[in-house]
C-alpha cells in the first residue's frame with residue numbers, strides 16, 4: 001500500500017510556523033517513501049472562517065517549495081479537497097453511525113447543558129461532561145421515543161448528533177513518536193459530530209476524509225493528541241482501518257516554557273508567520289519570515305531541524321537532502337525551542353553561498369530607491385566586500401551605503417575614544433603621502449600608512465580607526481584599505497579633508 005499523507009489546515013487565520021513545519025514533515029515523509037502528499041482545506045467551522053487564509057496557506061507552501069500532489073488547485077482522484085464542498089458525504093456517514101447505534105441525536109439547549117454541569121459541580125464532579133453518566137438523563141434519542149425524535153426534527157428544532165462513547169473500554173492510539181497511548185473511555189465525552197445546520201464538526205469530517213482519501217499516516221501537531229482516542233473509536237465504529245499516527249512536538253518559546261505564540265514574536269521582535277499577514281478585520285500587519293529577509297531555503301532548513309534530529313551532525317540541508325535524511329522516528333517527543341539566533345545563522349549560511357549576481361540585484365534595487373546611480377562594476381565590487389557581514393540581503397544597504405554617500409556625521413563614541421589632539425594633522429599627512437603613490441591600491445596604501453605610523457612612533461589602532469571614521473563615519477566595514485581603494489583617490493581625499501574640518505571644529 002503506498003503512503004498517503006495530508007496536511008489539513010483550517011483557514012482561520014495566518015499559518016503559524018508550527019503549521020508550516022507540520023506540512024513540511026508530511027511532505028518530506030511522502031517524498032521519502034515515494035508516496036503522495038495531499039492538501040485538504042478543513043473549512044467546516046464557518047464561524048471561524050477568515051478571508052484570505054486559504055490563499056495564504058497555498059502561497060506559503062509554494063514559497064517553501066512544498067508542492068501537494070493533490071489539492072484544491074491541482075485536483076486529484078479523491079476530491080473535492082475543500083471540506084465545505086463535501087457536506088453530502090458527511091451527512092451520509094453520520095446516518096450510518098446513527099443506524100449502527102454509535103451516534104445519537106441530542107436536543108438539549110445550551111441552558112440545559114449548563115444546568116447539568118452546575119448540578120454535577122455541586123455534587124463534586126471536577127470536570128463535568130456529557131458522557132455515559134449523564135446521557136440517560138438528557139434530552140436525546142436514547143431517552144425519547146423514535147416518534148418524538150422525528151417530530152422534533154420535522155419541526156425544525158435545533159439538534160446535534162453525538163458520538164456514543166462505549167463504556168469501560170481502554171482505547172489504544174499507536175503513535176510513531178509517542179509509542180502506545182492508552183486512554184480509558186471514562187475520560188471521554190460524547191463529542192458532537194454533526195449539527196442540524198448540516199455541517200459536521202472537525203472530528204467527523206476529518207476521519208471520514210482521511211478514510212476516503214486513503215490516508216495511511218496522520219502526521220499533525222501535538223495539540224490533536226487528546227482527540228486521537230475519539231478518532232480511533234470513530235474508525236472502529238465505521239469498521240475502517242486505522243491510520244498510523246505521529247503527533248509532532250510543540251515549537252516552544254525561546255525561553256523554553258510554553259508554546260511559541262504571536263505575542264512572543266511581537267514581544268521579542270521576530271516573525272512567527274511564514275509570510276506577512278494583514279488581518280482583514282483590523283488591517284494590522286504581522287511580520288513574515290519572507291518579508292523579514294529570510295530566504296526560503298534557510299527557512300525550510302531551520303524549520304526541519306525544529307523537532308527532527310538527523311543521524312549525522314550535518315546542519316545545512318537542501319530540500320532533496322532533507323527528503324533523503326528524514327525519518328519520523330528521529331522526531332523527538334519533547335518540545336523544540338525556537339532559537340532566533342539559529343534562524344539568522346541559517347540565513348547567513350545561505351547568503352554566503354548565494355551567487356553574487358543575486359545579491360547585486362537586491363543592492364541595485366536599494367540604490368535605485370535612494371536615487372543613487374552607480375556603475376555595475378562598482379556595485380559588484382562593493383557587494384563582494386560586504387557580503388560576508390550580512391545576515392539578510394536587505395542588510396546590504398546598511399553595510400554598504402557609505403561607498404556611495406560620504407558620511408554626514410561621525411560616530412561620537414569613536415571620536416571620544418580615538419581622536420586625540422594632533423590626529424587631524426596626522427590624517428592630512430597620511431593623505432599627502434597617499435597622493436604621491438604610483439598606484440592607489442590597497443597594498444600600497446597600507447604600506448604607506450604603516451611607514452608613516454612607524455616613522456612618527458604613533459599608535460597603529462588610533463590612526464587606523466580615525467582614518468576609518470573619516471571615510472566611513474563609523475567603526476565598521478570590511479578592510480580599511482579595500483574600502484579606500486574602492487572609493488578611489490579623489491573621493492578619499494575629499495572625505496579625509498571634510499572629516500578633519502568637521503571633527504576638529506567641534
Ligand code: GLU
Nearest residue numbers: 008009010042206220224
Ligand atoms: N484542521 C485541523 C487543523 O487545523 C487538522 C488537524 C489534523 O491534522 O487532524 O490543524
